[in-house]
Amino acid sequence: MKxxxxxxxxxxxxxxxxxxxxxxxxxxxxxxxxxxxGFEGPTLDWYxxxxxxxxxxxxxxxxxxxxxxxxxxxxxxGTTAALALHHFRGRLQRLHYALIYTPLVVPxxxxxxxxxxxxxxxxxxxxxxxxxxxxxxxxxxxVAMVVLGRLxxxxxxxxxxxxxxxAGWWAIAWRILLPLLAPGILAGGLLAFTLSIDDFVxxxxxxxxxxxxxxxxxxxxxxxxxxPLINALSTLLLLVTFLAVWLSxxxxxxxxx
Amino acid sequence: xxxxxxAVRSVLLAAALAAVACQEPLxxxxxxxxxxxxxxxxxKRFETEQRxxxxxxxxxxxxxxxxxxxAGAGGYDLLTPSTYMVGVLFSQGLLQxxxxxxxxxxxxxxxxxxEIAPDPQMQHSVPYMLVKTGLAYSRSxxxxxxxxxxxxxxxxxxxxxxxxxxxxxxxxxGLKSLGYSLNTTDQGQLAQARDVVIRWKxxxxxxxxxxxxxxxxSGEFLLVQGYSGDILQVQAENPDVAxxxxxxxxxxxxxxxxxPRSAKQVVLAHAFINFLHDPAVAAExxxxxxxxxxxxxxxxxxxxxxxxxxxxFLDAAVRARSEVVRDLGSDNARYVRxxxxxxxxx
Numbered sequence: 001m002k003x004x005x006x007x008x009x010x011x012x013x014x015x016x017x018x019x020x021x022x023x024x025x026x027x028x029x030x031x032x033x034x035x036x037x038g039f040e041g042p043t044l045d046w047y048x049x050x051x052x053x054x055x056x057x058x059x060x061x062x063x064x065x066x067x068x069x070x071x072x073x074x075x076x077x078g079t080t081a082a083l084a085l086h087h088f089r090g091r092l093q094r095l096h097y098a099l100i101y102t103p104l105v106v107p108x109x110x111x112x113x114x115x116x117x118x119x120x121x122x123x124x125x126x127x128x129x130x131x132x133x134x135x136x137x138x139x140x141x142x143v144a145m146v147v148l149g150r151l152x153x154x155x156x157x158x159x160x161x162x163x164x165x166x167a168g169w170w171a172i173a174w175r176i177l178l179p180l181l182a183p184g185i186l187a188g189g190l191l192a193f194t195l196s197i198d199d200f201v202x203x204x205x206x207x208x209x210x211x212x213x214x215x216x217x218x219x220x221x222x223x224x225x226x227x228p229l230i231n232a233l234s235t236l237l238l239l240v241t242f243l244a245v246w247l248s249x250x251x252x253x254x255x256x257x
Numbered sequence: 258x259x260x261x262x263x264a265v266r267s268v269l270l271a272a273a274l275a276a277v278a279c280q281e282p283l284x285x286x287x288x289x290x291x292x293x294x295x296x297x298x299x300x301k302r303f304e305t306e307q308r309x310x311x312x313x314x315x316x317x318x319x320x321x322x323x324x325x326x327x328a329g330a331g332g333y334d335l336l337t338p339s340t341y342m343v344g345v346l347f348s349q350g351l352l353q354x355x356x357x358x359x360x361x362x363x364x365x366x367x368x369x370x371x372e373i374a375p376d377p378q379m380q381h382s383v384p385y386m387l388v389k390t391g392l393a394y395s396r397s398x399x400x401x402x403x404x405x406x407x408x409x410x411x412x413x414x415x416x417x418x419x420x421x422x423x424x425x426x427x428x429x430x431g432l433k434s435l436g437y438s439l440n441t442t443d444q445g446q447l448a449q450a451r452d453v454v455i456r457w458k459x460x461x462x463x464x465x466x467x468x469x470x471x472x473x474x475s476g477e478f479l480l481v482q483g484y485s486g487d488i489l490q491v492q493a494e495n496p497d498v499a500x501x502x503x504x505x506x507x508x509x510x511x512x513x514x515x516x517p518r519s520a521k522q523v524v525l526a527h528a529f530i531n532f533l534h535d536p537a538v539a540a541e542x543x544x545x546x547x548x549x550x551x552x553x554x555x556x557x558x559x560x561x562x563x564x565x566x567x568x569x570f571l572d573a574a575v576r577a578r579s580e581v582v583r584d585l586g587s588d589n590a591r592y593v594r595x596x597x598x599x600x601x602x603x
Contacts, residue, residue: 033474033494054297055313113328120329127332205325209287209332210312220292220315223467 022238029231046232053229056217063214066128066203067196070135075189077136078143079181085144086151103138104145111138112205119206126208134206135196142195143188150184284309286525289322289333291315291512294386295533296545303532309525326351331519334526337512341425343382344375344584346515352381353518359527362534367551373581374511382513383530386548389485389509389579390426391502391568393473399480404501406434408480409457417479419472420457422464424596425582426508427454430482433505439580442588451595455602473498484510485568489547500568506578509571511551
């Protein structure tokens with residue numbers, strides 16, 4: 001029987017569909033022509049201007065600070081929320097589940113404007129802290145969902161056995177739950193980090209003076225600035241991401257052997 | 258300095274050192290504006306002159322900025338909304354009156370622009386940058402161009418034209434082509450303009466606000482409706498691109514400097530407005546941005562190429578027929594309805 005070529009072709013087409021736009025961005029970042037009217041010779045000019053640009057780097061720092069903080073806090077809160085949802089049943093937990101689930105389905109713009117109204121009403125000064133709070137409020141839900149999925153095929157008898165053998169709750173949490181849930185928690189954390197670092201809509205509304213994050217900055221530059229700088233910045237971000245993925249895979253491969 | 262005894266000198270030195278060491282935190286001016294809308298060197302100069310820091314946050318549309326300010330986001334000391342949005346902000350009581358005594362440079366503002374501005378006394382807004390809408394075309398491939406909106410009807414360019422995806426700009430162009438005011442609220446005139454724009458739409462490739470720049474630069478489009486500053490930047494890259502302002506008149510948009518009611522550094526914000534209207538500063542900013550800061554004494558400091566450019570300085574007759582897009586309050590709904598009809602038309 002002759003094997004069909006179709007799956008291979010579809011795979012290639014799909015890969016092209018996913019990755020061609022990225023290739024275009026990378027290539028244009030080296031293009032001397034500002035409006036991409038043609039390829040005017042390879043240049044590092046945009047990178048030079050990017051590094052000299054004084055308003056982009058504070059935005060990068062802001063984004064990283066918020067993402068790191070929001071990830072850390074939402075991982076802790078999300079994991080404990082998932083544990084509570086998994087262990088207890090009842091009306092209260094159903095409400096809890098609904099509360100955790102809501103941010104996943106509420107339109108972002110609604111969440112952004114309502115958070116802004118809330119912060120304004122209680123007189124909280126807008127800034128990095130309010131962006132952080134907003135990000136925690138939606139990242140938490142994603143972490144909780146991912147960890148909850150992991151808990152679904154978690155063998156509760158392991159915990160019971162540990163308790164029989166005299167382990168306290170600290171030992172159970174630290175030496176049983178955490179190692180077994182670690183992949184889920186890590187996945188949730190990564191998801192939270194990515195969501196936080198590229199969130200635009202919610203961040204736009206809750207950002208205050210001096211707390212412009214990278215996506216807000218980029219969005220404004222697309223409309224009213226210099227697109228090639230964004231291409232260069234995106235290329236750098238891609239590089240960092242690929243490096244991080246490659247590193248984590250190497251680490252995992254080493255720990256498995 | 259012989260008269261200065263050693264002891265006095267060392268005290269002075271210590272004081273100077275102390276001033277540097279336990280410096281009070283510098284006051285910070287928070288500006289909320291479009292990305293890259295001030296020449297960075299000028300900001301540096303202002304920071305040194307006023308011993309302060311300028312922090313700039315950016316928005317991407319008037320409406321998004323308005324939604325934030327209206328919802329109560331405070332802490333911004335200076336905004337740069339477009340004229341029609343100044344009207345909205347003002348009617349909502351979100352702006353504070355400007356203190357004329359703190360802005361002596363307001364005398365430099367071009368009276369010719371103020372004639373058509375909604376706030377000619379500059380009570381709550383000072384114009385910052387003027388933008389004109391016009392038509393850009395490819396010199397080599399568009400034969401016999403005429404400075405008229407009728408260019409959009411040319412059958413030989415069918416499918417190679419873009420129109421702005423902006424309600425007031427595009428309906429405004431339709432109104433202007435008929436000789437009406439682009440701030441009209443007359444239903445009959447609007448209906449006629451609607452038919453004109455629908456005709457243009459059938460001749461055009463699409464409505465486009467961003468990609469027309471690369472489209473005209475690469476030759477994908479041959480005729481685009483666009484903003485003067487953007488086109489001037491494209492021309493720097495592709496000299497084949499030409500720009501014309503239709504003789505029937507066009508829209509002049511202006512971004513204005515305003516101080517929101519919730520501003521904290523009110524004095525510094527006034528100083529910044531005054532600084533931007535220093536003729537030398539205004540000239541530098543204009544050359545950097547390729548828009549036009551309506552600052553009369555700055556004009557003679559501009560490079561000759563900008564001064565003789567009809568897209569920067571409108572010809573007197575065309576200028577007389579051009580208008581500023583104003584906020585129409587509740588009558589805005591009429592434009593929205595016409596725009597919906599245009600978008601729905603086949």
